[in-house]
Amino acid sequence: MGRAWVVAGVAHALLFLALGLATAWKTQPQTLQAEAELWSAVPQAAAPRLQEPLPQPVPEPVPETRPTPPAQPTPPAPAPDPALALKDAQIALEKQKQEEKKKEAEKLKAEKLNAEKLKADQEKAIQDKAAKEKLNKAKAEKEKAEKDKAEKAKLEKEKLAKEKKAQEDKEREKKKAAEKEKAEKAEKADAARADALRQENLKRMQGMAGASGGENATGTALKSSGPSATYAGRLVGRIKPNITYPGDMVGNPRAEVEVRVAPDGVIQSRRILQSSGNKAWDEAVLRAIDKTEIFPKDTDGRVPPVIVLGFRPLD
Structure with missing residues (x-):
């Protein structure tokens, strides 16, 4: 809005200026101009002819100098038409308004x-x-x-x-x-069997001691007798070289083993009846029996089906 007021003020100022110029143009006095040329009318006097002068070079004619005419005054510019100036101002104002609006x-x-x-x-x-x-x-x-x-x-x-x-x-x-x-029961059972075998072997030994030793004896004590007194020692001596026990032994514990044998001497089974208290020694004895594989026959040509053997490391 401020710029619009400024433009309006400028347009009115231009309008007043146009009106003023128109008034001055009508009241300005007319200036008359005139030009004049001056010519010399005085004749030249001739000199007396005393003698014939030497021919002189003819001077070149001097061009006639004419006075410079006075400068023509510049005619005043025609005063603008007030109506046209007003219209131009209004057009400029409208254009300015349009530009402002745009x-x-x-x-x-x-x-x-x-x-x-x-x-x-x-x-x-x-x-x-x-x-x-x-x-x-x-x-x-x-x-x-x-x-x-x-x-x-x-x-x-x-x-x-x-x-x-x-x-x-x-x-x-x-x-x-x-x-x-199970081990306790087996141990008890083994102990009972070992005791029974001992008793049986003892009875057999006693039977051998009381039996008749003649060739024609008809008693049954000799036929039912157990192994010879040296048979168990022979078997232990046969098995012991096969024992491999690398550890140190404390004391001289005894492992008692029951061995069941076939009539031809082949070992059928073996088991610990009474442990030595050293499991490694017990297992070494069992491995040695397995390695032996077969027992020799006793002095009577027979192999007892069941025999109990004892093994001590220092024996």
């Missing part, structure tokens, strides 16, 4: 576009921020879920491992107790 419209349009762009940028920034936060939240939730899952799996694995170990320990203790009970 600039104002362009300004408003630019401001609107800038505001819309700013709003769109702000909305996009808000959307981008929300999308980023949503993505980060989903990522954090996924990581937490994976971490919780891994932790749960770890705890479950540890729980199963503990339960498995407890079950294994329980079964191991149960098996150990069963083996111990």
Whole structure:
């Protein structure tokens, strides 16, 4: 609005100036101009002719100098038509108004576009921020879920491992107790069998001592007698070289073994009747019996089906 008032003021000033110039043009006095040329009318007097003068060079004619005419005054410019000046001022004012309106419209349009762009940028920034936060939240939730899952799996694995170990320990203790009970029962049974064999061997020896030794004897004591007195020692001497025991032995413990033999002397089975207290020595004795494989016949040509042998490391 301020610029419009300025333009209006300028237009009115131009209008007043045009009116003033028109008035001055009508009241200006007319100036008459005249020109004049001056010519010399005085005759030249002739000199007396005394003698004939020498011919003189004819001087070149001097060009006649004419006076410079006075400068013509510049005619005044025609005064502008007041109506035309007013119309031009109004046209300029209207054009200025149109330009101002156009600039104002362009300004408003630019401001609107800038505001819309700013709003769109702000909305996009808000959307981008929300999308980023949503993505980060989903990522954090996924990581937490994976971490919780891994932790749960770890705890479950540890729980199963503990339960498995407890079950294994329980079964191991149960098996150990069963083996111990079985070993105790077997040991008692072996001791009972060993005692029975001793009693049987003792009876056989006693029968041999009381039996008739003649060739024509008809008693049954000789036929039912046990192995000879030296047979057990012979078998121990045959087996002992096969014993391999690398460790150091404390004391001289005795391992008592029951051996069952086929009629041809082939060893059928062997087992510890009475342990020496040293498991390594017991196993070394059993391996030596297995390595021997076959027993020789006794002095009577027979092989006792069952015989109990004792082994001491220092014997």
